[in-house]
Amino acid sequence: MKAVVVGSGAGGAVAARELQIRGFEVTVLEAGAPFRPFTRRLSWAEPLRRSGVLGEGEIFERLFPALKMRRSSPELILVRGLTVGGSTVLSCGNLVRTDRGLSEIGLNLSPEFDELEAELCPCPVPEEKWSGVTRELFYAAEKLGLNPRATPKAIDLNRCNRCGLCELGCARGARWDAGRFLAQAIDRGSLLRSGTAVAKVAVEKNRVTGVVTDSGEIIGSDVVVLAAGGIGTAQILANSGYKTADRLWADIVVTLAGIRQNSSQLCEPPMAWYAQHEGYILSPYPDILSHYFHKPWRRTRIEDRVGIMVKLADMENGRVGADGNVVKSLTEQDRLRLEAALGQAREVMVKAGIAAPYLTGVANAGHLGGTVPLERTTAASLRPAGLADGLWVADLSLVPRSQGMPTILLTAALALRVARKIV
Numbered sequence: 432m433k434a435v436v437v438g439s440g441a442g443g444a445v446a447a448r449e450l451q452i453r454g455f456e457v458t459v460l461e462a463g464a465p466f467r468p469f470t471r472r473l474s475w476a477e478p479l480r481r482s483g484v485l486g487e488g489e490i491f492e493r494l495f496p497a498l499k500m501r502r503s504s505p506e507l508i509l510v511r512g513l514t515v516g517g518s519t520v521l522s523c524g525n526l527v528r529t530d531r532g533l534s535e536i537g538l539n540l541s542p543e544f545d546e547l548e549a550e551l552c553p554c555p556v557p558e559e560k561w562s563g564v565t566r567e568l569f570y571a572a573e574k575l576g577l578n579p580r581a582t583p584k585a586i587d588l589n590r591c592n593r594c595g596l597c598e599l600g601c602a603r604g605a606r607w608d609a610g611r612f613l614a615q616a617i618d619r620g621s622l623l624r625s626g627t628a629v630a631k632v633a634v635e636k637n638r639v640t641g642v643v644t645d646s647g648e649i650i651g652s653d654v655v656v657l658a659a660g661g662i663g664t665a666q667i668l669a670n671s672g673y674k675t676a677d678r679l680w681a682d683i684v685v686t687l688a689g690i691r692q693n694s695s696q697l698c699e700p701p702m703a704w705y706a707q708h709e710g711y712i713l714s715p716y717p718d719i720l721s722h723y724f725h726k727p728w729r730r731t732r733i734e735d736r737v738g739i740m741v742k743l744a745d746m747e748n749g750r751v752g753a754d755g756n757v758v759k760s761l762t763e764q765d766r767l768r769l770e771a772a773l774g775q776a777r778e779v780m781v782k783a784g785i786a787a788p789y790l791t792g793v794a795n796a797g798h799l800g801g802t803v804p805l806e807r808t809t810a811a812s813l814r815p816a817g818l819a820d821g822l823w824v825a826d827l828s829l830v831p832r833s834q835g836m837p838t839i840l841l842t843a844a845l846a847l848r849v850a851r852k853i854v
């Protein structure tokens with residue numbers, strides 16, 4: 432049987448590999464180009480950054496086309512990877528379980544979590560390899576009773592040179608990304624077509640017959656698995672005449688930064704530890720995005736800045752149009768919860784002796800889900816209501832609630848379950 436998988440990120444790569452193993456003839460269609468990490472030498476960009484020439488990232492996007500940034504409201508920038516490997520190639524390598532909202536719909540992904548963890552062996556960066564300031568922040572959070580713990584990561588520490596730039600791609604191949612699963616699928620016979628954006632699905636008599644690409648090419652298939660992410664999958668479905676949910680969530684990230692001369696927080700993989708609370712985490716984070724594109728941060732050298740990220744589970748209120756336009760803003764409730772969490776980050780800073788002024792970075796978000804949410808009635812079949820026979824979704828779009836936690840493992844576990852259901 433032929434299967435087309437649309438998208439090659441956390442969901443697409445897992446689904447493609449599993450379907451290929453189970454005997455399908457798999458073609459992966461990926462809108463982006465093969466991934467190339469950004470140059471390791473960022474010092475050239477410093478004068479441009481301080482003068483403000485880099486603007487909001489338009490120039491940077493031209494130099495690093497895998498990273499797509501877009502404002503979805505005046506206060507929020509959405510970030511995603513449009514490339515082979517999807518957003519996983521921009522990740523910090525954090526691999527943790529999260530399943531907010533799934534027990535409510537009767538979905539338990541523990542077997543898939545177990546299986547993927549056994550394969551990927553996530554483990555923390557040992558404390559002795561953290562920067563001094565990251566350790567001090569950890570102890571401060573501990574003293575404040577915030578219960579921090581080391582973050583499990585899919586990073587080969589023998590290869591990692593602690594450049595700290597995981598979000599720009601790992602040039603040393605130390606950090607896992609979905610490209611590895613994809614390579615295994617290709618080794619077994621899958622075909623990958625990069626630079627091939629899918630516009631819509633082709634359906635006859637309520638049965639999927641393939642997809643139509645942006646250039647009008649029709650690619651026939653018995654099964655179509657959409658894994659183009661929370662925005663891409665919703666856009667394709669809307670373009671194909673399906674109603675999607677105006678419930679896009681994104682997990683809002685805001686970093687609070689203080690000052691300590693020569694603390695060099697960049698000399699380690701980011702987010703070495705995290706403190707989890709209801710609907711958000713705190714984690715040490717230098718925030719490259721705000722460093723380069725956030726005006727209030729321009730005066731400080733990255734070596735002197737110390738950041739703590741708040742990653743917040745936001746309200747599920749975003750909308751994706753058939754043209755790909757996205758409207759997503761922070762609600763009053765998001766703002767209040769964000770303020771409270773940033774207050775906690777501030778307490779950690781003070782306790783660790785990090786100097787003021789404490790400045791927040793730009794609000795950004797890259798966990799894009801919720802646009803084709805599973806419900807109690809559809810969780811067992813894993814088939815969102817109304818889809819044509821043979822049409823499936825296998826990415827974060829299926830997850831009904833925001834997480835405020837890293838989402839790769841969740842996406843991968845769900846895609847694995849979907850692929851097996853297809854079989």
Ligand SMILES: Cc1cc2nc3c(=O)[nH]c(=O)nc-3n(C[C@H](O)[C@H](O)[C@H](O)COP(=O)(O)OP(=O)(O)OC[C@H]3O[C@@H](n4cnc5c(N)ncnc54)[C@H](O)[C@@H]3O)c2cc1C
Nearest residue numbers: 438440442462517518523525629659663797827837838839
């Ligand atoms: C900067 C950043 C850092 C992150 N760090 C972490 C982390 O450390 N740990 C963690 O757990 N999570 C992290 N995440 C989140 C995680 O990467 C995503 O939640 C996860 O990859 C979602 O998987 P997905 O398959 O839904 O989408 P994606 O991985 O984004 O994959 C979607 C794919 O579809 C392709 N596509 C889109 N439209 C089309 C189309 N029309 N036709 C064909 N292809 C299309 C895209 O190019 C992409 O390859 C991070 C996200 C970002 C942005």
Ligand code: SF4
Nearest residue numbers: 591592594595597601
């Ligand atoms: S910090 Fe390590 S894992 Fe991250 S990009 Fe650098 S070498 Fe790769």
